[in-house]
Amino acid sequence: MTQGLTERLKKIAERSERKLPALTDIRRGLHRHPEAGWTEFRTTGVVVNRLRELGYRVETGSACVHPDAVRGWPEDAVVRESRAQAGDLARDIEVPGAVGILERGDGPTVALRFDMDATEVSESDDPAHPPVAQGFASGRPAVMHACGHDAHVTIGLGAAELLAEDPDWRGRVKLLFQPAEEGGRGAHPMVEAGVVDDADYFACLHMGGPTLPLGEVALEATHFLSSVKMEARFRGVASHAGGAPERGRNALLAACQATLALHSLPRNGQGATFVNVGVLNAGTGTNVVPSDALMKYEVRGGTDEICELMEEGARRCLSGAATLQGVEVETEITGRTIGAKSDNEMKDHLAWIAGSSPVDFRVHDARPLGGGEDATYFMRRVQERGGKSLYFLLGGSTPTGHHTSTFDVDERALAHGAMLMAGMVLRLTGSGA
Ligand SMILES: [Zn+2]
Structure with missing residues (x-):
């Protein structure tokens, strides 16, 4: 079985590399149109359309965001403005957030989380800042993808495509596109809507900080601050x-x-x-x-x-x-x-995938996150119900650090992330025999 999986992982890695130009386009489109927490109408529209094209069943609205658990909802005028800017893309989007589901017969359910919101930071207008130099800097004042969630969404859509193209795995994948991570607002209402109640496994990633360069992975983020x-x-x-x-x-x-x-x-x-x-x-x-x-x-x-x-x-x-x-x-x-801890079993799976892929990853055991993160709500709910959870860090952000006006990601990390996430699904569903 392991032999088969190694071969398939290679193919997935090659396909992911070939998709890099298309993934780069998606990321740049999202970067140009950043949306702060609970206003991700356009981003949700982009995600929903793409998931449907790929053959996923898509849930939105109260099926994936419990209205009674929503906190920190913005002023009505802000929401109206964001909807208007999103235009047609937001036509059917009642509330930001979406879950894409793909089923392939009997097998475990794997949930993967990708957060979508931007940060309230004004993007640098320095001509040397790559998004300015290449014409995809934020088109909005005081909002920017300064935490790399544009990369996370793109990685999610990349993994969605890799899995849709692969006929051989067995089980169910649920891709959770979460609004309002900043401020710790979006995950809890998704958990309360029950989106991970049937998950045997949960995994998510974040672009690592300046000390985690491209081609490196930390199997586990630690030191989540409760806030x-x-x-x-x-x-x-x-x-x-x-x-x-x-x-x-x-x-x-x-x-x-x-x-x-x-x-x-x-x-x-x-x-x-x-x-x-x-x-x-x-x-x-x-x-x-x-x-x-x-x-x-x-x-x-x-x-x-x-x-x-x-x-x-x-x-x-x-x-x-x-x-x-x-x-x-x-x-x-x-x-x-809240706090949470990744399961060692999940770290072992990721270590195997990173080690077996043609990308010669340098693998670290753990790195501190040094902030708060509400993906911990998903992690804990899955663990409380007997499942396993993982939060890992992917190398490839530029050296200025998260939430700064010159934050950027090395776009080659998009193919790495999509491959690792799709690889996790293959491994966890026990396919490749
Ligand atoms: Zn973030």
Whole structure:
């Protein structure tokens, strides 16, 4: 069986290389039209059309994104604008996100996740930045694919094509195209819609950082930070700042005091902690005691438990500051990520594929992710139901680092990623005998 699989893997690798020009075109199209979390209408349209062309059954809407579990949905005007920009591609897309399903008789179900959203970063206009030099830089202000999710979507469509062309595997593949990874919003509602409840295996990848060059793979990403993103609204009473300041209840001061208190929360002896107040808007005029303040903040922890302690501490800071100023405060969770661990069995499968493919991959055991990632919701759900999960890193991003205005990927990694993902399906479905 192993001999047969080695041969087929070679063929898959060759076919993936031949598709590189087409994959590059797809990636550049996505890069030109970046869409931030929950506005991926155009991207979803591109994905749905391509999956249908390839013969996949496609699920969208509440079948793959549970409406009650959606968090951090943008303002209506933002959603309307994104739909309008997507034009015909968004005609049948009720909510971003899609699942493509291909069945080939009896066998295990393998779910693969690809995230689709862009980052709120303005792309560099430096003529030496490859997307500028080659004419596919972001066409939108303050939104850019600065985390490589354009590459992830392309890899997903590449793997979809490789698997559709291969008649010999047995089982079921589910390709999960996830919206709103940034901010930890999109995975949970897909899990709640049940998209991985029937999965025996789950795998996803991320373009690795500057220390993982093209042709290298880390079998496992570690150190997922647990995080929670919150919005807090302080509501006080407006009054004349000169005539009757004693009648006012100052929401701006409460929000400022809460900000200082949040950043003064103690560290934790058991692991990493982070806190950031990223947005603070308040007040209407210089002569009015401010009655409203909006604060957006996040806390993170090295484990779920540490994150919960930070969350509790944050709640005390907010309610304490509100009490001090006599104002009300309401909070809403807009996103969350949790920790997870890849299964060794899955790492072994990937190591075998990377080692057996004609691409001479340099394989590392693990690399820290150093951030939050909500794919962990899929990983945990699959593991809780007796399945196995994997989160690996693929080399090939340029040296400036994720979420910077000059982030880019080496497009040769697109063929590598598609081959590794399709190879995982062949291996996990036990085909090649
Ligand atoms: Zn990312």
